[in-house]
Amino acid sequence: MIDCDVHPQIGDPEELLAYVEPGQREWFRGQGASLGLPGYPWTHPVSWYRLDLERNGDGIPGSRADVVAREALDAGGADLGILNADDAVTLSLMASPYRAAALARAHNDWIAERWLDADTRFRGAIVCPAQDPQAAAAEIRRVAEDDRFVHVLLVGGAERPYGEPRYLPIFEAAAEAGLPVAIHSGGEGLGIAAPPGGAGAPTFYIEWHTVGSSASIVAHLVSLLCHGTFERFPDLRVLLMEGGIGWLPGILWRLDTNWRALRAEVPWLERKPSEVARDHVRFTTQPLEHTDGHDDVLFEMLAAVGAPDILCFASDYPHWDFDEPRWTLNRLPAEWRDAVLHDNAVALYGDRLGLVAA
């Protein structure tokens, strides 16, 4: 079983700062625990983390490789876990692309030495300063040489949707290295990001988590499809994480309908967008919508747009709403389970994942 979304936490900032180039280290140290990352106006009223997890000496769960291996892999029964940066992924929303580039480099090196070296069951995600796409591409090319990194990680919050041509160097570098690009919800409205949700800043965390984190993922999906990103990079795969999937049929139906009427705007799209999505886009399961007794409807909806082939399991450890594998497993139709828990991730990541028995 493969868990596509485990979030290693930065415990002691000094551990990460050791990887920041010395000339910039004092600036980051001066920012305190935030490391200069943009702050959230919308925060969980209780805790970002599950309350029942082991807290390390620093008071933060999930900040030590051995604890994460025990809680996220051993306990969940995962053979591999992909480590996606947590708050640090919002470095692409920092005002300064220079600071962002330095922090990205440090975070990637920290992941390699402190996590991937510590347990062979971990895989890495490459963070990059997306606000400076050329610098981001250079960082992707540098880190991709370490084949334990299995995808490029972008955050949902952005100045413009990721289909915009300014971001092409990022997708080009990923495609060249054979890496999928994962876009993980979060960061909407932070730092230089546009406001979340399509009608201006929401008020509450519950709104931000419901609307903001789904709307950004919808926006990036539709943008990539409309700009013909997958026509430019025929081998590119994109993994959309944690933005929900219940909205997917409605959005793809609407987009297909509009494509029939509005192709004059996007003449490079020769196939229905939903077909392109089915070939190139995957989704992680967490947080799999609770459906109030309508799981049958949810799975029928998802089957109409390509499930189970489009779904990869993710737990989102150690966050407050993380999905235990058994909980997800038991909800899924029995004939979907192998695909969602294992086969689809193997197909997505290929050789970089290493050989994993089902």
Add this chain to the structure above:
Amino acid sequence: MIDCDVHPQIGDPEELLAYVEPGQREWFRGQGASLGLPGYPWTHPVSWYRLDLERNGDGIPGSRADVVAREALDAGGADLGILNADDAVTLSLMASPYRAAALARAHNDWIAERWLDADTRFRGAIVCPAQDPQAAAAEIRRVAEDDRFVHVLLVGGAERPYGEPRYLPIFEAAAEAGLPVAIHSGGEGLGIAAPPGGAGAPTFYIEWHTVGSSASIVAHLVSLLCHGTFERFPDLRVLLMEGGIGWLPGILWRLDTNWRALRAEVPWLERKPSEVARDHVRFTTQPLEHTDGHDDVLFEMLAAVGAPDILCFASDYPHWDFDEPRWTLNRLPAEWRDAVLHDNAVALYGDRLGLVAA
């Protein structure tokens, strides 16, 4: 049969300008055809209108009451049609609330004299300067005295979602008059509105129409539910127009799930948000998503969140994607038809609709 969304067009601007107070008329005249309304960076590559409609002397379809009565009511078989301002609804996105208030007043008076007086089968929508909620409330109270106006009309584009307390005077005035508040997609990213879609401005009209116009409606729905608007105004009804409905189950499931975990933020919500929505929120059908052969899935999804009771028919005459009643009727499950085409609108609007046989 009741058509909840017919858009009367402004043909000759002078006809509307005659209703603008003289001291402001020259300013509006100086703006030319735009009347000072904010412009769209995203426009239809062919035409905002169906190409097969009768063009009046001014070259614009739908700008004369007799033509609209013939094309939208007689041809469609509608007993009543609710006239919703078209571009003019974006007056709430003008930088100046003073100009917006003057234009709202003129538009409401123009609708009353030029349209409602011309055909007794028309009903009106009250436009208001939402960027100045006190002025908006005053305009709603003024116009609501004419009982041919059946709802207050807001536009999807906004600075902040409509649950924000700044907008309470609008909802208070509507509730006091017993009028539903209709929120119609459009205007996202125009003038003073926040950018559409949750990840910054999209590039193409096809993106804007797919993402922007749905995301704003999602944002307003979730905002109104989270702020407890329906707890404040227990008789208030909201009609969400033209933002799609395919996303509804996924969003309500996600919101219910989050409500269970995050009630500390919104302690005034004592019921599941989806239940409150079912009691207070209605949706117009157009543009009913084309489903690529999966209509059965679409209707099953909608039934899971309260259809057919939550759906009211709308044609969106004279726009390019308008739904002919027969086309919608034939797609709907047979046992839903009376509710969607007639009964739900009668229940929503009550006495103001006048007596209409089913």
